[in-house]
Amino acid sequence: MFLHSFKNTFKVLLRQRAMLFWSLIFPIVLGIFFKLAFGNIMESTKFKTIGVAVNESLMEDEYIKSFMKEMEDEEYFKVTEAKNADILDEDDSIKAYIDSMDKIYTKKSGISETIVETIMNAYSQKSSMVARIMQKDPMTDLSTLLDVDNHVKDVSRKNMDMTNTFFYTLLGMTTIYGYMWGLFVSYQYEANLSTNAKRNTVSPTKKGTMLSASLLVSWIINFTITIVFIIYLKYALGVDFGDRIAPLVALSALSSLTGVAFGVLIGVSNKASIDAKTGMGIAITMLMSFLAGMMAPEIKILVAEHAPIVNKLNPVAVVTDAVYSLYYYDSMTRFNGDIINLALITLFFIVASLFFMRGKEYESL
Structure with a gap:
């Protein structure tokens, strides 16, 4: 039954064109605008x-x-x-x-x-x-x-490009935008949220089996979108992520799970309509991106100086910092710290979702 639920959920989710637009097409369009806006900054600042x-x-x-x-x-x-x-x-x-x-x-x-x-x-x-x-x-x-080879020695990194930060933040936003997949799944298995959920609740298949299969599908789709987006940024827009591919993929996998878990939490934590919750998720994600410096890098600096805990709890900022540290620093210490932080945020989303979903009983469906 797990495989059956997995296949059905996969087909249903891939038909959600609006979700595909917001989770993949919208970030791609933003990436194009970023490239047009910031593409010549480094060229103009070269010596x-x-x-x-x-x-x-x-x-x-x-x-x-x-x-x-x-x-x-x-x-x-x-x-x-x-x-x-x-x-x-x-x-x-x-x-x-x-x-x-x-x-x-x-x-x-x-x-x-x-x-x-x-x-x-x-x-x-x-x-x-x-x-x-x-x-x-x-x-x-x-x-x-x-005997001097170069009278002026350039000790800066040859791959230093400050515009990369904008695209790293965009990547962080994209992974958390995967909340839509988790939100959709929550509406399929919480009986007080939708008609489909009522049907699934009274079906002979265990709710845990169907829910775990659906969440796995959501994570796979979000993870795939994240990898596709990284490939797009690297080869279409020329964003450099360095040569540490394995840690970058691991970060993408974890952050994709964070996005899905965030969506489930939005879905089960209140009784608003799915449209209202979708708008809520977009607003929160954009606020996270703003605080992470996507629109104005100085905002991230201000947050770091006056309220550093904010971006420690902000998954978009954590993903951005992880990609940044992976690319710019030789040591993996900062990256590993970001991974641990992101894992704790993800765990919080999962535990909070389970808290809202626990032991619900319905007099009638």
Whole structure:
């Protein structure tokens, strides 16, 4: 009978087009909008070669000339020789004019200008240090100091893309949107909620058998949708999830169960109509997504600073943080903590649902 209930529920759930829309098509559409809105943010913030003008007489120094050549080779500077600082007014691409090692002129104080000043200050300090060392001991081996592959070392992660957080939150929302499947199942087996539930209650098959089969189907569908959505984000929208596939799949499986359990709890905890409960679920899920930073990342920061417990109890935020930590951190400690937290939230939903479903008797159906 378990297999029979499993097959029938599978057929019934797959016919629910509205639920398929909200659980899969709606997140896909949101993903497209996110890509259009945020797709060019990282491109616009990438480092671009800085136009720098250098005093012609300063370039006569072979060491300075060699250093500027290396800066061009490393694509940090685009060097132009000039007689004076007037070139700043004549050429907008020139961000700084280096008159001497202690005189650098700029039109404004910006990121590019600060980078130029920082690099030149570092070069000046190193030059002074070499001069002092040579003055004390002309025989000192300076190869270690002078043999530099890259004068500016980029220690940031090459895969760092802050827009990923928006898509990670969208993934968290999608898994919890699976509450609809759990909500639908609750209406099939709670006799005070629907006519179908009354029929199922008086059927010879045990309620526990039918309910467990239906919940398994709901979880499989939600889990499948989550995996399909991850594939869509990765290959259609170019969202990078890293190479830790197994933990990501495990997270998807657990969060899919969380969504279904959340839906069952909404279904059995009150006697509102199914339309009202569907709207309630959408509203709560969107609120969770908002607090997790899907609409505005600064909201998540504010919550973390002033009420950190909120997002510890927010499954969308927990899923988002788990994907984030899985991708950005080498250690699995934070990810494992999120998994434990999500498992406890899921357990709470299940226990609370059982509390509302326990020992119900009906005088008539």
